[in-house]
Amino acid sequence: xxxxxxxxxxxxxxxxxxxxxxxxxxxxxxxxxxxxxxxxxxxxxxxxxxxxxxxxxxxxxxxxxxxxxxxxxxxxxxxxxxxxxxxxxxxxxxxxxxxxxxxxxxxxxxxxxxx
Amino acid sequence: xxxxxxxxxxxxxxxxxxxxxxxxxxxxxxxxxxxxxxxxxxxxxxxxxxxxxxxxxxxxxxxxxxxxxxxxxxxxxxxxxxxxxxxxxxxxxxxxxxxxxxxxxxxxxxxxxx
Numbered sequence: 001x002x003x004x005x006x007x008x009x010x011x012x013x014x015x016x017x018x019x020x021x022x023x024x025x026x027x028x029x030x031x032x033x034x035x036x037x038x039x040x041x042x043x044x045x046x047x048x049x050x051x052x053x054x055x056x057x058x059x060x061x062x063x064x065x066x067x068x069x070x071x072x073x074x075x076x077x078x079x080x081x082x083x084x085x086x087x088x089x090x091x092x093x094x095x096x097x098x099x100x101x102x103x104x105x106x107x108x109x110x111x112x113x114x115x
Numbered sequence: 116x117x118x119x120x121x122x123x124x125x126x127x128x129x130x131x132x133x134x135x136x137x138x139x140x141x142x143x144x145x146x147x148x149x150x151x152x153x154x155x156x157x158x159x160x161x162x163x164x165x166x167x168x169x170x171x172x173x174x175x176x177x178x179x180x181x182x183x184x185x186x187x188x189x190x191x192x193x194x195x196x197x198x199x200x201x202x203x204x205x206x207x208x209x210x211x212x213x214x215x216x217x218x219x220x221x222x223x224x225x226x227x228x229x
Binding site: 004030031033035041042043044045048050055056091093097102103104105106107108109 | 117149151156157158159160161164204213214215216217218219220221222
């Protein structure tokens, strides 16, 4: 079975450019998460969706960040304009949450470098 | 702010040793406490998880100890092997009808030497 698929795996861009990260969750999963990983701050939750609806976006750093989930099989995280401090590994994860259960399955991440 | 505090930041043990990683939380509504393991270049993967109605859970060489009154939990790796060298994250979440997200600790980088 295919796991969570993220693209691109690596992105190098210049400050001020728009960056779009993409995620295909595991088929049948009803929840999707975007996390950011840095050495200083570890794994930070940016936003999560349940049944394609954004539930909590309090972790989104600022208005430059936006995320969408137009359907159950696709999500995007957009940064516009990008800044050097956005450099990090961005992970998408999905899960099937029912009651008190729901293991998160992570993609391999998108490493973003903003020059 | 960090809802789950994890220590130590890094750990080096010899093969066969028992590394212990500790986590603490404040939110008493948390009801699910997993540990994730991450190898370089990969996403984290679930290792073992516990709910607050038990004080200990073992899966193979991995054990979670949970102290509800102290709001602390820890991961023990018995007979550690070089292949266990990875970054370990503790996490916690609170269930809600609209789903729940994991709050992760900052991670512990473990190196097991031969």
